[in-house]
Amino acid sequence: MAELSVVVYGRNVQGHLPEALEELADAAPAVEVVLAAVGASAQEAAARHPYVTVVPLPDGTPDAAARAASAARATGRWLQFVHSKDGVPALAARAVAERAAALDDTVDVLLTDHVRSTWRHSRMPSPDGRFLAKPGRRDVPPADCPDLLRVTPLLGTRVVRRAFWQAYESERAPSDQVAADDELFTAYALLLTAGRIATHDQVAFEDRQLRAESLPPVTADDRFALLETYERLLNLAADRDGGPGPSAVLYAAMVSASLRIVARDRLPEPAAREFFRRASHAAVAHRPPGYRHPGGLEGVRRRLLEEDAYAKYRTFQAVNQRRRKVRSAVGAGRAAVGRKVRGARYHQDLRRPIDSNLAVFSAYWDRGVACNPAAIAAKLAELAPHIHPVWVVAAENVPLLPPGTDHVVPGTRRYSRVLATAKYLVNNANFPNAVVKRPDAVHVQTHHGTPLKRMGLDQLDYPAAAKGLNFHDLLARVDRWDYSVSSNSHSTQMWQRAYQSRYVELDYGYPRNDVYYSATAADVRAVRERLGIAPGKRALLYAPTHRDYEATWTPRLDLATLADRLGDDTVLLVRGHYFYGGTVTPLAGLRRAGRVIDVSTYDPVEDLALAADALITDYSSIMFDYANLDRPIVIYADDWETYAKTRGVYFDLLAEPPGQVARTQEELTRILTSDAWRDETAAKARAGFRRRFCEFDDGRAAERVVRRVFLGESESSLPPITPVDERTPAPAPAPASASASEEATP
Structure with a gap:
């Protein structure tokens, strides 16, 4: 029997649970x-x-009920309750277990840092x-x-003895469910009701505080409940x-919290006045004997x-706020005037009525x-x-627009x-930052990919990727979003974590991927003809990604050698900017021969995917x-370790790949010159990857977005998502060619 049971509970908020479990694995x-x-x-x-004892509970289970159900299954002499958003490092958990093992049954709570x-x-x-440190050991x-x-x-x-x-x-x-659901109450009450308390002045818990703007708004009732x-x-x-000591500490905490709420929370005026009245009554009713006010403000x-x-x-x-504003205005005056002048026209337009039949798009x-x-x-x-x-x-991109746009x-x-109307x-x-979110406007964030690399706030620890990104400005932009479109649950959780705010998740699939289910054999043939890919x-x-840690592009493949090894029957569609320029390269002859086709500036990329028999990429x-x-x-992952450490990733691609993985060009060549690129192992890996990351993509994503956002239809009336195993993707090039031959046969 383990000395310590760590009880992890709560909904998987912003996708932190896997990280919490991984920390405890050791x-x-x-x-x-x-x-x-x-x-x-x-x-x-x-x-x-597999080391985790799982207590399955339905969605919506209150935290108190989740804690109780899990504690009932725990066998450790001591319990540590950890919300799924928080963390406990493995070494810290073992240290707590060792400290707890030395305590007898007269100690009820072990208090940690x-x-x-x-x-x-x-x-x-x-x-x-x-x-x-005060009690020592x-x-x-x-x-x-x-x-x-x-x-x-x-x-x-609060690590608590299970019997306690x-x-x-x-x-x-x-009947006192309110107290059970209130973690603040429970955290204090465990200490008040404990017979004896021991301390462990080492860190044994990581409190991950979620951004307030990503949580439901705090209401006046929430503040009244805190006072209660x-x-x-x-x-x-x-x-x-x-004795008087615990009451004095709690009284000071209540008064400080009350004043902080009055000063900082933007409660409606009647609610603020009522909260002040109730806080005043509580401050007088519970004031300890001999209490003395602190000095100063x-x-x-x-x-x-x-x-x-x-x-x-x-x-x-107000007097104190005016004093602070006067001091800060001296330094910021000129800059503020400049911004006002530059934005005058835009702010004039913001006074115009919203045009309910106007939509602005950008990509x-x-x-x-x-x-x-x-x-x-x-x-x-x-x-x-x-x-x-x-x-x-x-x-500079206007000449490339479709006619009539x-x-x-x-x-x-x-x-x-x-933009204003x-x-x-x-x-x-x-x-841009200067765009104002009008109350009647609707902002839709569609994103442009499923995240393998870390995004948004998760780039804080990766300066090579962030490159001076102003995270406050980023969050101000995120706070304008009303909707965020997602193609799978992984993306949904990572967006919630990387872009913390109150937008509504639209788990509808990526609209750009609809074409992968609507394209016909004729469409596939037409794209290949436009690209100059001969039948058969x-x-x-080949579509590699950008490396944030490289000042200039470093070739990862010798494409000339690869094309030679693959032979005349294979065409490489290379999407990148790195092999062409003013000088002659080894690829020039291959391009003239049609064995390498530069598709770096070809749009849309979905056409390239439809034309390709297979994809070679890195990350x-x-x-x-x-x-x-x-x-x-x-997957060609010659620098995976460097990329993962400098850019940051959400999962180990090499452990969960969509197909075969090559770490060297020789391995890649061997895969592509044999049947390994499409064998049973590759197909099995692809099937699992597809189930996980193509979860919502079924060809009707754009329709769902339009009906929900622009036409205001209810969630229940939207087309249901077709299960992955029941979908029929666009035909592959070989069947498409066969279809063409059949059509040509009299």
């Missing part, structure tokens, strides 16, 4: 891991870890060390060391009769609170008509022709007006889209 079997698997994604994550992580900073130390009752109640109230830092936890749960009235929690705790402390605030002098408090607050930072926005615009013309599309296109160029007068704004990247030739699309997101076609994929 702690088994010395530490037991019990998972309250709430929902399918949690159960799927647990399936990868922690670190805190946010979207911006990782593993910041806590302020709790000085409190944890002694165990003490709460009354003898009330400063232990100053330790941050996190349930994950069972007694605590049984003594709780069944503190009052319940003060009543509990009085009932336990543990804080003392003034507390006196005004106890007097219920709301109007005076707001006046006092790849104003490159042109492409990707998911293009597929949505095409379906919009079919299902909602009354909505007029306007594309934002950089001046209504467009605006950034910086022009009409550009300002359409359009009802719908659709982009696969982001609109094998076409391999490009094209692999996820190409998998929809159920055709062979070969």
